[in-house]
Amino acid sequence: MPRVVLLGSSPGPDAAPGQVTPAALTLPALPGCPTVIGKLHGQLASLDPEPVTIVRSGDAAAHRGFPGSLVETSDLAGDLRAVADAVEGATENLLFLPANSLIHDELIYQITKSKRGALALITKEPREEDENGDVIVPDVPIDEALPEIGDRRLEGLPVRVRARKSRVISVGSAFHGVTRPNSVLLGPLHLHHKHAPLLAEAARELADMAHLLGPDDDLVQLLVLGLVRKGVSVGIRGRRDLFFRRVSTPEEAAEALAEMSTFNEDKARLNNAVKGADGFFTTYFVSTYSRFIARWAARRGLTPNQVTLISIALGVAAALCFATGERAGMVAGGVLIYFAFVFDCVDGQVARYARKFGVLGAWLDATFDRFKEYVVFAGLAVGAAVSGVGDVWTLALIALGVQSIKHLLDFSYGAANRRKPPSPLPSVALSVSADTGLRQALEERKNARTGGIRNLLKIWGRAGRYRTVHWARKMIVFPIGERFAAIAIVSALFDARITFLTLIIWGGIGAAYSLTGRLMRSLA
Numbered sequence: 001m002p003r004v005v006l007l008g009s010s011p012g013p014d015a016a017p018g019q020v021t022p023a024a025l026t027l028p029a030l031p032g033c034p035t036v037i038g039k040l041h042g043q044l045a046s047l048d049p050e051p052v053t054i055v056r057s058g059d060a061a062a063h064r065g066f067p068g069s070l071v072e073t074s075d076l077a078g079d080l081r082a083v084a085d086a087v088e089g090a091t092e093n094l095l096f097l098p099a100n101s102l103i104h105d106e107l108i109y110q111i112t113k114s115k116r117g118a119l120a121l122i123t124k125e126p127r128e129e130d131e132n133g134d135v136i137v138p139d140v141p142i143d144e145a146l147p148e149i150g151d152r153r154l155e156g157l158p159v160r161v162r163a164r165k166s167r168v169i170s171v172g173s174a175f176h177g178v179t180r181p182n183s184v185l186l187g188p189l190h191l192h193h194k195h196a197p198l199l200a201e202a203a204r205e206l207a208d209m210a211h212l213l214g215p216d217d218d219l220v221q222l223l224v225l226g227l228v229r230k231g232v233s234v235g236i237r238g239r240r241d242l243f244f245r246r247v248s249t250p251e252e253a254a255e256a257l258a259e260m261s262t263f264n265e266d267k268a269r270l271n272n273a274v275k276g277a278d279g280f281f282t283t284y285f286v287s288t289y290s291r292f293i294a295r296w297a298a299r300r301g302l303t304p305n306q307v308t309l310i311s312i313a314l315g316v317a318a319a320l321c322f323a324t325g326e327r328a329g330m331v332a333g334g335v336l337i338y339f340a341f342v343f344d345c346v347d348g349q350v351a352r353y354a355r356k357f358g359v360l361g362a363w364l365d366a367t368f369d370r371f372k373e374y375v376v377f378a379g380l381a382v383g384a385a386v387s388g389v390g391d392v393w394t395l396a397l398i399a400l401g402v403q404s405i406k407h408l409l410d411f412s413y414g415a416a417n418r419r420k421p422p423s424p425l426p427s428v429a430l431s432v433s434a435d436t437g438l439r440q441a442l443e444e445r446k447n448a449r450t451g452g453i454r455n456l457l458k459i460w461g462r463a464g465r466y467r468t469v470h471w472a473r474k475m476i477v478f479p480i481g482e483r484f485a486a487i488a489i490v491s492a493l494f495d496a497r498i499t500f501l502t503l504i505i506w507g508g509i510g511a512a513y514s515l516t517g518r519l520m521r522s523l524a
Contacts, residue, residue: 002112002190003092004048005083006040007219008055008063008099027257036253037099041066043108044097053099054082063099077210079219084203090196096189096220100246102256103188106269107242109355116235117192120224123238124163124183160221161185162435168234169442170435171225174214177434183236185221186244195232202226205430229438231427241268270295273352280471282481286345293342294349304354304361307347308368314340315372319379322491325387333379334492340372341484369480370407374400376487377500384496395500402507406478406514413518454524478510 027034044051051068056079060072071082087094095112097103111119160172161183171185172178191199206213206222213222227234243260247253273294274287297307314336321333347365351357381396383389426441463469475482486506490499 001047001092002095003087003090004044004051004068004095004097005086006037006051006053006068006097006099007079007083008037008053008059027253036102036247037063037066040097040099040101040103041068043103043105047095047108047112052086054079054086055099075210076213076217076219077207080203080207080210080222083219083223084200084207087191087196087203088200090193093193094189094191094196094199096191096223098187098220098246100248101187101244102247102253102260103244104242104260104263104265104268106265106272107239107244108188110242110272111188111190111237114190114235114237116190116233117195118224118227118232118234119190120168120220120234120236121186121188121239121244122161122163122168122183122236123186124236159184161224163236166235168224168228168236170438171221171228172435173217173222173225175209175212175433176225176229176430179435179439185218185224186239187218187220187246188244189220189223191227195227198230198232199223199227202230202430209431226430229428229430231425233425241271270353273349275348279474279479279481281475281485282345282479285485286342286481290342290345291349291353294346294353297346298350298354302350304347304351304356305358305364307343307350308361308364311340311343311347312368312372314343315368316375318372319375322376322379322496323382323386325383325385325389329383330495331492333376334488337372337376337484338488341481344369344372344480373403373480373483380487380491380496380499387495389495389497392496392500395497395504399500399503399507402504402511403483406507406511409511409514409518453520457520457524476510476513478506483507 027036027039041051045067049067052071053063053066053068054071054073055063057072057074060070063070071086073079073082083096093112095108107121111121159181160178161168162170162178162181163183168183170178170181172181203223203226206226224234241263242265243263245256245259247256270291274291278287318333318336318340321329321336323329344365347361351361377396377400381393384392423445426438426445428435428438428441464473483503486502487499490502
């Protein structure tokens, strides 16, 4: 569980440090949570029952009475030193939140479950991107362009973040320049504890130069500035279909709460339970409705392991139907193996929706995926012998071997990549005002990583922006959804021999494609 740091002194829209008192912002529509800070403490209780709250002395009274420790400061330098003291030596991940935040539970969950070393919630301008992934900024001043985002509250937040693709590459302040800013940092920041020493160091350096900073410099934004300048890769994510806002007055709190109630948090949670990187067949022929089965199962207390057992039973039943060798049995087997795969997807979706994870469940899911597949191979081979199609055991063994090699390639490459240390990012001293050196270092790093193979990979990567190419690349590797679909459709229409030939040919192409890609990435 992460260590939570609430920033009561972080300025919100149209508010200077020391002028926001979140505990005074009433929420009359929420009995038991009469204040913004009270609601936030309630949401964070399961993460950290003893959060650290950093607040200006003049506002400290509004924060007393809530769980955790209260650190009073007098100015921005004190805020930064308090942050450094709070995170130094941290052994748990860190979550920074402005104390005047109204935020969905699901958004907190998604941010804290990120695998990124650092992740910040931002909103980017809806602008066209150039070939480098940079947002093309219009000629009008960026502050005038902001209302087009559709969120009037952003007008009070400084537009001092430059984001490219999936991460922040530059952050500004009253002293630190940022070239062509294209984003607004909203507030939440999640940080892996391995970066805590660097953050503490950056916070102390910024505290020593606080006289160069301005009253509208947001504390969270300064922390991200320090991380980026220290060479930490800070990932980005938007609000998507969830709600986040910082409020400064009771009127804003009531208005924000009314807007928050228009968001369907459960729908967002359900959508988040579906993996975003699934194959074509899974995305369009399973996940479109399997999520609703998952919600139904979760609300009735079914565990992911119980759903896995249902999937296994359907897989074995499919194999028994295939083993009859009759046309009706082949059709029934095709239907059953399809629903075995549906429930294979449902068990993971139940786990993510109900947040019930376990080592046993992960092991069962990975192991019995292979078991279902191979027992179906055996059922098809037996059915072929019974129906007089002929001995297809050799084809069954070849198909099994192709799949085993493909799995070996996938798992071994993944394990090798996990052992590979990430490439260090350039760093620039916080005492340097301009971000020119940082941008030049990033450009040199980008240019240095060029070559024949790397350029081919970049071209192939850019081609993935086209949906046809994107889905073709997903399908060619023959993922489990496509394999189960091929077994279901081909076996129902033809016989076991054609089914195995389909698995061998498509599986062989997928294995060759995967091996080629792995080799090229390794050489690059």
